[in-house]
Amino acid sequence: MPHDHSHAHHAGHAHSHGEGLGDRALLWAVVINLCLTAAQIIGGLAADSVALVADGVHNLSDALALVLAFGARKLAARSASPAMSFGWGRAEIIAAFVNYLALIAVSVWLMVEALGRLADPPQVAGGLVMALAGLALVVDLGTAWLTARLARESVNIRAAWLHNLADAGVSVAVLLGGALILAFGWRIADPILTIMISAVILWHIRGDIGPVLRMLMLGAPAQVDDSALREAIRAVPGVEDLHHLHLWQIDERRLSAEMHLVVAEGADPHETRLAVKSVLREHGIGHSTIETESPSSGCADEVGAHAHAHH
Incomplete structure (x- = not known):
């Protein structure tokens, strides 16, 4: 039975494009974020600002998100092995999911903190806090810029990228809140802006986490129309019917299918199978396993199960 052996090499190859450049950008982003974390915590202690220390700890979660994204990217580039026959591509999906969960936790924590401050907004510490918030904004936007190209081609890096944009939003809130407080004495501006930004972050996650969860749950790829695919396969000459069709995503780039194909009497099973594989490729499914029946x-499966039960 002929088989397509290309998938074992594809996992590593898919990540080779621009990998050196992308990895260097990620490493720089991690280093810059760790430096910012240190500056915020030291500055927060000097200015006696709990909020700034908390933001520093939050920024540490960004650095860890980038480390996780970087590690998963490296892992995903590894070749398939007997123990991991599909390769390590799903490491990126798991890392993205963990990053989104962390972002949800941070957003909810920010909202709870802000709600607690609505009743009695604290006094804002001086210019040092605003200066470090400005520095944080520059670093967050710089990190987002460094990882923007990779974010377009990897759901994993996109999660870390969104993490950074969320931080940039928080920094804008601190700056804007500080400006409103200094100009008008509106201490309540800071918690209100924090709640609004947390809501925006959660709204974005709502749209992005769905496809990641779908891949983890072995859901059928959203871009493949199941009924249209079945019709296209049934229209292939020599195909009488099909059943046990399963579609899933190995990782972001590779779709897979398996099925039982009922080949009409007199038709060549091998030629029919090749024609069906061609139809699958037209629908973006490069990896397929097809069992032919008459x-x-x-x-x-049913014949085998019956024989096993009888035995």
Whole structure:
């Protein structure tokens, strides 16, 4: 039975494009974020600002998110092995999911903190806090810029990228809140802006986490129309019917299918299978396993199960 052996090499190859450049950008982003974390915590202690120390700890979560994204990217580039026959591509999906969960936790924590401050907004510490918030904004935007190209091609890096944009938003809130407080004495501006930004972050996650969860749950790829695919396969000459069709995503780039194909009497099973594989490729499915049956043989699974039960 002929088989397509290309998928074992594809996992590593998919990440090779611009990998050196992308990895260097990620490493720089991690270093810059760790430096910012240190500056915020030291500055927060000097200015006696709990909020700034908390923001520093939050920024440390960004650095860890980038480390996680970087590690998963390296892991995903590893070749397939007997123990990991599909390769390590799903490491990026798991890392993205962990990053989104962390971002949800941070956003909810920010909202709870802000709600607690609505009743009695604290006094804002002096210019040092605003200066470090400005520095944080520059670093967050710089990190987002460094990882923007990779974010377009990897759901994993996109999660870390969104993490940084969220931080940039928080820094804008601190700056804007500080300006409103200094100009008008509106101490309540800071918690209100924090709640609004947290809501925006959660709204963005709502749209992005769905496809990641779908891949983890072995859901059928959203871009493949199941009924249209079944019709296209049934229209192939020599195909009488199909069943046990399963579609899933190995990782972001690779779709997979398996099915039982009932080949009409007199048709060549090999030629029919090749024609069906061609239809699958037209629908973006590069990896497929097809078991052929004849109308008289019945389903191989049911025949095997019956024989096992009888035995």
